[in-house]
Amino acid sequence: MGITLDQSWPFAIEDLPGNLKSPGSSGRSGQQSSPHPPLPPPSATTKMPSTITSNSGRELDVVSDAIDEVNVIRGKMWDDKSEFDEGLDKARFRDYDAACDRVKTFYKEQHEKQTVAFNIKARVDFKSRKRARMGVWEAIELLNTLIDESDPDTSMSQIEHLLQTAEAIRRDGKPEWMQVAGLVHDLGKLLLLFGSEGQWDVVGDTFVVGCKFSDKIIYPETFKNNPDSNDAVYSTEYGIYKPHCGLDNVMLSWGHDEYLYNVFKDQSSLPAEALAMIRYHSFYPWHREGAYAHLTNDKDKEILKAVQAFNPYDLYSKSDKPCDVDVLRPYYQGLIAKFFPSVLDW
Ligand SMILES: O[C@H]1[C@H](O)[C@@H](O)[C@H](O)[C@@H](O)[C@H]1O
Numbered sequence: 048m049g050i051t052l053d054q055s056w057p058f059a060i061e062d063l064p065g066n067l068k069s070p071g072s073s074g075r076s077g078q079q080s081s082p083h084p085p086l087p088p089p090s091a092t093t094k095m096p097s098t099i100t101s102n103s104g105r106e107l108d109v110v111s112d113a114i115d116e117v118n119v120i121r122g123k124m125w126d127d128k129s130e131f132d133e134g135l136d137k138a139r140f141r142d143y144d145a146a147c148d149r150v151k152t153f154y155k156e157q158h159e160k161q162t163v164a165f166n167i168k169a170r171v172d173f174k175s176r177k178r179a180r181m182g183v184w185e186a187i188e189l190l191n192t193l194i195d196e197s198d199p200d201t202s203m204s205q206i207e208h209l210l211q212t213a214e215a216i217r218r219d220g221k222p223e224w225m226q227v228a229g230l231v232h233d234l235g236k237l238l239l240l241f242g243s244e245g246q247w248d249v250v251g252d253t254f255v256v257g258c259k260f261s262d263k264i265i266y267p268e269t270f271k272n273n274p275d276s277n278d279a280v281y282s283t284e285y286g287i288y289k290p291h292c293g294l295d296n297v298m299l300s301w302g303h304d305e306y307l308y309n310v311f312k313d314q315s316s317l318p319a320e321a322l323a324m325i326r327y328h329s330f331y332p333w334h335r336e337g338a339y340a341h342l343t344n345d346k347d348k349e350i351l352k353a354v355q356a357f358n359p360y361d362l363y364s365k366s367d368k369p370c371d372v373d374v375l376r377p378y379y380q381g382l383i384a385k386f387f388p389s390v391l392d393w
Pocket residue numbers: 195197198199233250251252253328329330331
C-alpha cells in the first residue's frame with residue numbers, strides 16, 4: 048500500500064493518512080470541551096429524516112432537539128439500575144479458558160496480525176472505495192449469512208443476536224435510539240463480505256495499537272509474535288500517544304466496531320452515546336477491565352457510562368429465547384426509518 052511511518056512521533060492520530068475525519072470537518076475532535084459533542088451534521092448527499100419522534104412521543108428536530116432529549120434522558124438513564132442481568136450466572140459468559148480451539152486460534156491470528164501498519168492500511172482502504180449501497184434492514188438480512196468465529200457464547204444467527212439485544216433494551220424501557228443501537232451494533236461484521244482479509248480484521252475484542260499491548264486483553268501472551276511487540280516505540284507504555292490524549296486520538300484495532308461507527312457517523316441521526324456504544328462495544332480491555340487509564344480523558348469517562356450500560360444487553364441477551372423475526376420486523380423497520388436514510392453507503 049506504500050504507507051510508511053515517518054519519524055514524527057508522537058503525532059495526532061487525526062494527522063495520519065488513514066484518519067477518518069468527516070468531509071469538511073476541521074479541528075481535533077478530542078479537544079472539544081463538551082463531553083457530549085453535538086451530532087455530526089448530515090452530509091450533503093445523505094437524505095435525512097427531518098424529525099424523529101422521541102420516546103416521550105415528542106417530535107424532535109434531528110440535530111438539535113435530539114441532543115436536548117438525550118441530555119435529559121442521560122442524566123437519569125445511566126443511574127437506572129437495569130434488572131435485565133439479575134440472577135444470571137455471568138461466569139458462563141466469556142469464559143475464554145474453556146473456549147473451544149476455534150476461538151483460541153482466532154485470537155492468536157488476530158493478535159499477531161493487528162499491527163499499526165495494518166491499521167493504517169485498513170483505514171486508507173475504508174476511505175478509498177465504496178462497498179455497497181443498501182438500507183439498514185437489508186443489511187441486517189445480509190448479515191444473517193455470517194458466522195462469528197471469535198464468539199464463545201453464541202451459536203445463534205446474527206439477526207437473532209441483533210434482535211435479542213434490541214428487545215432486551217426495549218423491555219427495560221430504554222429510549223428508541225438505544226434500542227436502535229442494539230439492533231445495528233454488529234452490522235459492521237458485513238466487512239466479511241466486503242473484502243476483509245479474514246475474521247481477524249472484523250470480529251473479536253478490540254485493543255489499542257501503537258503502544259504496549261495491554262495484559263488486560265484476552266490471551267495476552269499471543270501478542271508475542273506481533274512485530275509491534277518488538278518495535279522500539281510501539282512496545283512502550285505510551286507508544287505513539289500523549290498522556291490522556293483521549294480515545295478519539297488513539298487507533299483501536301480495526302474491525303466491525305470502528306468500521307460501523309465510521310459508516311453511521313455521517314449517515315444517521317444517532318446521538319453521540321449510541322455511536323459510542325457501537326464504536327466501543329468490543330473494547331472489553333477498557334470498558335470491563337479498566338485498562339488504558341493513561342490514555343483516556345474526561346470525555347471518555349462520560350462515554351464509558353454509556354458503553355457499560357449497553358454491554359449487558361449485548362452479552363447476556365445471548366441466553367434469551369429466540370425472537371420471531373416476522374413479528375418484530377415492522378416495529379424495527381419503523382425505528383430504522385427514524386434514525387437512518389432509506390439507503391446508505393456501506
Ligand atoms: O466474539 C465477540 C463478538 O465478535 C462480538 O461481536 C464482539 O463485539 C465481542 O467483543 C467479541 O468478543
